Amino acid sequence: MRYAETLPPPELDGLVEAVWTLDVAASGWVDHQAVPDGCIELIRRHSGGSVWRREQPELFVTGLALRPAVLRFRGDARFTGIRLWPWAWHLLDGEPCRDFADRWRAIQPRAPLAALLPDDGDPMPRLAALFHGTVPPPLAAIRHAASVAELAHITGLSTRQLQRICARETGMPPRSYLRLLRFRTAVSDIQRPDALLADTAAAAGYADQAHMTREFRSLGGLPPRRARDRAKGPFI
Structure with a gap:
């Protein structure tokens, strides 16, 4: 491939x-x-x-x-x-x-x-x-936020406003969409030749390596160590 x-x-x-x-x-x-x-x-x-x-x-x-x-x-x-x-x-x-x-x-x-x-x-x-001249909406800041509270601080929007906007744009609460983005970051990071799983977990915002492993099994269907050996872009 x-x-x-x-x-x-x-x-x-x-x-x-x-x-x-x-x-x-x-x-x-x-x-x-x-x-x-x-x-x-x-x-x-x-x-x-x-x-x-x-x-x-x-x-x-x-x-x-x-x-x-x-x-x-x-x-x-x-x-x-x-x-x-x-x-x-x-x-x-x-x-x-x-x-x-x-x-x-x-x-x-x-x-x-x-x-x-x-x-x-x-x-x-x-x-x-x-898209010439198009300005991304405030929700685009979710790509750089670690939590709903941080997103609210970045955008100046209330939690309730963010929940309403995120539901409209993604079909899910901000916390659930942040979960997908955290996993996306981890999948990308583990593909670096020098990646250590514990460091990847911390950098992606997981509580610990065990937390990341649970998420890989849930969202990726296999543990991060096997994913690292097989991953190419978004494919595992």
């Missing part, structure tokens, strides 16, 4: 998390497990085949993942994906996150979203043009 990410330019910070490419590069059909990352994914499959519960079309969008998802890829499958923060998805008039969590929806070839994922070329310039 060859997986790569391109981070967005500063003007897209807080709207686009990354543009990624995946080349399965295997023989036959293979299984991979994707884990929650707190984002909405717009995906184009350039070749091959893919199955998540049922066969997927060439263009589709995946909702917020709340648990690990077992994906089947044909060995010649290649993809390009755009990882959006939920509030950016709603700026594109996407359906409420709560309505398709742990699911995917087809994107029609003539739909405006399809134009963001050309069959060749980099989607980033199109994203920059689409």
Whole structure:
């Protein structure tokens, strides 16, 4: 598997998390497990085949993942994906996150979203043009907050306001969404060659390594030590 990410330019910070490419590069059909990352994914499959519960079309969008998802890829499958923060998805008039969590929806070839994922070329310039001048909403600060109290301090919003906004944008309470972001950070950090599990747990905001292990089993389906050996980007 060859997986790569391109981070967005500063003007897209807080709207686009990354543009990624995946080349399965295997023989036959293979299984991979994707884990929650707190984002909405717009995906184009350039070749091959893919199955998540049922066969997927060439263009589709995946909702917020709340648990690990077992994906089947044909060995010649290649993809390009755009990882959006939920509030950016709603700026594109996407359906409420709560309505398709742990699911995917087809994107029609003539739909405006399809134009963001050309069959060749980099989607980033199109994203920059689409979001030109767009200021991320206050909830975007949740990416840098360790707790709801810290988020309230950063944004100047009350806990009740944050609960209402987060429910609208993510379909869950702020504490639950922070849990996904904490796990996302840990999955990324354990992939560093020099990563120590205890240090990763502390840096991600877990109470201790045992707490992180429980979360990896719950959200990733396996303990962090095994995840470290297998992980490539959001795949374990």
